[in-house]
Amino acid sequence: MLAQYIGGGFGGKATLQLECVAAVELARVTGKPVRVVLERREELTTGGLRPAQEIELALATDRDGYLQGVTARAFADAGCGVGSNSTVLLRLMYANAPKDIADWDVVNHAPPGKPFRGPGGPPVFWALEQAVDVAAERLKLDPILLRKRFDPNPARNRLYDWALSLRTWRERQPAQSDRGRYRRGMGLAVGGWFYFVQPSARLQIDAGPDGIVASTACQDIGNGTRTVIAETVASVLGIAPADVKVQIGDSSLVPGPMTGGSRTTASLVPAAIMAAEQLRDELLERAEQLLGVKGVAVPGGVRHPRGVVTWQQLLAGSPPLRFVGTRKRDQGGYFLPPIADIAPGRYVAGSLQIIEVEVDTRLGRIRVLRSHTGIAAGHIVAPALARNQALGGVIQGIGYALYEERRLDPKTGALLTGGLEDYRIPGIGDIGELDVHFVEDGYERVNGRSVGLAELVTLAPAAAIGNAVAHATGFRPRELPLRPDRVLQGLRG
Numbered sequence: 001m002l003a004q005y006i007g008g009g010f011g012g013k014a015t016l017q018l019e020c021v022a023a024v025e026l027a028r029v030t031g032k033p034v035r036v037v038l039e040r041r042e043e044l045t046t047g048g049l050r051p052a053q054e055i056e057l058a059l060a061t062d063r064d065g066y067l068q069g070v071t072a073r074a075f076a077d078a079g080c081g082v083g084s085n086s087t088v089l090l091r092l093m094y095a096n097a098p099k100d101i102a103d104w105d106v107v108n109h110a111p112p113g114k115p116f117r118g119p120g121g122p123p124v125f126w127a128l129e130q131a132v133d134v135a136a137e138r139l140k141l142d143p144i145l146l147r148k149r150f151d152p153n154p155a156r157n158r159l160y161d162w163a164l165s166l167r168t169w170r171e172r173q174p175a176q177s178d179r180g181r182y183r184r185g186m187g188l189a190v191g192g193w194f195y196f197v198q199p200s201a202r203l204q205i206d207a208g209p210d211g212i213v214a215s216t217a218c219q220d221i222g223n224g225t226r227t228v229i230a231e232t233v234a235s236v237l238g239i240a241p242a243d244v245k246v247q248i249g250d251s252s253l254v255p256g257p258m259t260g261g262s263r264t265t266a267s268l269v270p271a272a273i274m275a276a277e278q279l280r281d282e283l284l285e286r287a288e289q290l291l292g293v294k295g296v297a298v299p300g301g302v303r304h305p306r307g308v309v310t311w312q313q314l315l316a317g318s319p320p321l322r323f324v325g326t327r328k329r330d331q332g333g334y335f336l337p338p339i340a341d342i343a344p345g346r347y348v349a350g351s352l353q354i355i356e357v358e359v360d361t362r363l364g365r366i367r368v369l370r371s372h373t374g375i376a377a378g379h380i381v382a383p384a385l386a387r388n389q390a391l392g393g394v395i396q397g398i399g400y401a402l403y404e405e406r407r408l409d410p411k412t413g414a415l416l417t418g419g420l421e422d423y424r425i426p427g428i429g430d431i432g433e434l435d436v437h438f439v440e441d442g443y444e445r446v447n448g449r450s451v452g453l454a455e456l457v458t459l460a461p462a463a464a465i466g467n468a469v470a471h472a473t474g475f476r477p478r479e480l481p482l483r484p485d486r487v488l489q490g491l492r493g
Contacts (some may be wrong), residue, residue, distance in 0.1 A: 001297030004249040009221040010396075011115035012048035014260040041418035049406055050112030051084045051124035052077040059096050059097075059131050060228065065139045067097040067150045070174045074124065076105045086120035092192040092348050094130060094150040107114045118455035119192065120351070120463050122400055129189035129463035133470065137175075143467070144190050155350035156190055157375035161375050163188065163352055169396040183359045184369070185472025191351040191459030193262065195451035199338050201202070201267035201327040202254035205233065205275040208320040212237075212279070212311075214272065217246035218256030218264060224385035225264055231382050232269050236276035237311060238299025254324060262452020266345070267327050269381060269448035275325030282321060284313045290314070298397060331445035337426065347443060349451050350376040353394070353460035356432075357468040361491055364484030366469060368398055370433035371461070379441035390436045390457045397461025399426045405481050 023034040038047055057072040076084030087101035103120075132150070136143040139296040148160045154254045168367055172186050206213045214229050225248060230241040234442035247253065257267040258467055287295045287309055295302035315321075334343040352374040373390050379388045405425040407416045417423040444451045462480060470476045473491040 001251040002249060003219055006221045007035055009259060010117045011119060011260055014115055014258070017046075019037045027464065028238055035319065037202055041484065044406070044418055044423060044431070045415045046111055048116065048291065049079075049111070050116040050122070050400075051085070051113035052200035053081070053086055053120070053124060053449060054404075055086065055127040057124075057127040057131055059128075059135060060138065061135055065135075065146055065149055067094055069098045070094070070128070071100040071101070072127070073102050073104070074120075075106050076113070076120075077108065077110070078105045078113040079108060079110035081105075081114075082107065084113060084120060086124035087193075089120055090128065093153075096152055097150070098358050099184075106136070110408055111410040111413075115195060117396060117458050121191065121455065121459040122289070122397065123191070123324075125189060125459045126401075126463045126466060127192050129191075129460065130466050130470070130476065133189075133467045134186070134476070139418050147190060151190075153348055153350055154442055155348065155439070155489065156352065158441055159190070159350055159352040159376050162437060162439060163354060163372070166354070166372060168370075168372060168442040169354060170354070174203070176474050178472065181362050182361065183472040184356065185359070185468040185470070186354065186356045187464045187467025187469070187471055188352070188354050189460040189463035190353070191456060192348045193351075193452075193459065194335070194348055195266050195345045196263040196342050197327055197330075197345060197407060198257035198263055198267045198341055199256045199327060199329075199343055200341050201257045201271050201385060203229065203256075203268055203271035203325045203326070204254045205279050206320065207279055207315055207322075208318060209239050209316050211315070212239075212243065212247060213247060214275070215246045215250075215253045216256035216268065217251050218248050218255040220248060220266065221259050223259060223389065223462060224382055225268070227260065227382050227385055228265050229268060229272055233276045236273055237280055238301075239311065251364065261342070262455045263342070264452070265381060266446070266448065266451050269450050270326045271325040273325065273448060274328075275323045278323035278325070279321065282323070283318075286314055286318060290317075294458070300428060314316075318493070330447055341407075345446065345451065347446060347451065349378070349453065349456050349458045351385040351453075351460055353464040355461060355464040355468050357465060357472060359469060359472045361473065364487035364491070366402055366465070366487065367484055368402075368432040368465070370435070370466070372435045372437065373457065374437045375453055375457060376439040376442065377451050377456060379440050380438050381448040381450055383438070386438065386453060387436050391434050393454065393457030394434060394461050395447055397430050398431055398465070399460045400458075401465040401480060402430070402482050411491040439486055473484050 027034040054075045058070045059070045072087040082105040136146045203216045226246045230244040234241040255263045281413045295304035354372040395493045
């Protein structure tokens with residue numbers, strides 16, 4: 001099977017639908033490529049959706065502000081499907097506190113829900129992180145310091161220290177400082193996400209006079225797989241990423257990870273490092289045979305007493321070489337044994353979101369002014385791509401909080417918001433100034449020191465906006481999206 005370019009997936013392409021099965025069978029019968037294309041309404045109807053959730057959540061602290069427990073019940077609208085999850089993610093947060101949690105699927109006649117970038121995450125963090133802010137208000141504590149008191153997670157604690165150092169946070173005004181029509185507020189929320197790896201993941205390197213080719217049977221759906229592979233191999237050899245040709249999207253190649261569940265980078269980087277190191281060591285031996293001296297690997301080649309011989313020079317006279325790298329277990333193993341070729345890692349990545357908003361109390365409109373996003377996901381292999389992933393996740397979170405709403409006819413289940421004139425998504429004027437900061441410390445026991453961040457970055461923005469609205473106006477929102485009519489109703493009590 002060939003799948004060179006797929007387009008954005010965000011989890012919605014993680015499962016096989018009848019349309020895809022039909023396309024495969026038609027291709028087999030005709031011997032020709034078959035493409036499935038959905039119109040906009042079809043995409044919004046059957047292409048997958050994040051299930052709606054109704055969450056009842058409470059937390060308790062002692063008088064000193066230490067968390068004593070969390071209880072939550074979630075009821076999810078998964079349509080004619082099951083498998084919604086949200087409260088289980090509370091296990092990743094404030095881990096020392098006991099938790100009483102339950103998820104329920106409410107099955108109905110609507111299209112089935114699908115995983116969508118952090119399945120179950122934005123709804124449950126919307127509930128949890130606003131509850132933490134309410135606790136901070138009642139205890140009269142800084143919301144960051146209260147979370148530090150709650151939270152043993154080392155990744156998020158590094159982000160708390162970063163956030164406390166921000167001038168934006170240090171100069172935060174007291175709640176409800178503005179009294180005019182336009183009121184500004186600043187909210188904070190944090191998130192946590194596990195990472196998966198695919199133990200069967202392999203990466204093959206073929207090298208010879210024609211250059212270096214890295215290959216694996218995975219996909220690139222906008223997450224930058226090609227760049228991650230090229231930069232990882234190039235960093236081991238000390239060459240330019242452009243000097244590494246990457247081949248993916250072909251099922252005849254060595255097994256690669258599915259692009260989903262924040263597992264691609266965490267699975268492929270260690271395999272790429274292993275294969276590149278095998279190539280480097282082999283070329284070191286060939287240099288010794290060729291030059292008669294023992295050289296030392298340096299960026300771009302081998303240094304010896306008479307100078308430097310490049311990898312290209314060594315490969316020019318070399319027979320074809322092939323090495324396959326694997327994704328070995330992390331130190332200490334995985335959180336659970338691999339099931340269906342997927343294993344959850346032991347370490348929880350962290351995100352922190354600060355968002356400043358302006359609320360128009362006459363029209364009920366909320367405008368995002370600026371945001372600071374902190375990410376603790378280990379070593380960032382491709383900083384430019386990682387920053388784009390983070391920006392995209394924050395923008396999706398803003399859309400989830402303020403604009404996007406899928407509405408069905410309550411009697412027939414027919415989709416009422418079937419076009420972009422009805423289903424609003426944020427534009428460039430809706431997102432404000434965006435800042436991203438990476439904390440790369442930690443994760444020394446993870447192979448490659450990299451874990452996924454694609455889902456992590458979209459968890460906290462909605463909750464941060466909710467906390468910002470409450471900070472600005474005193475109105476504590478409970479329902480998403482924050483439409484103007486809901487804001488006005490809340491402001492009027």
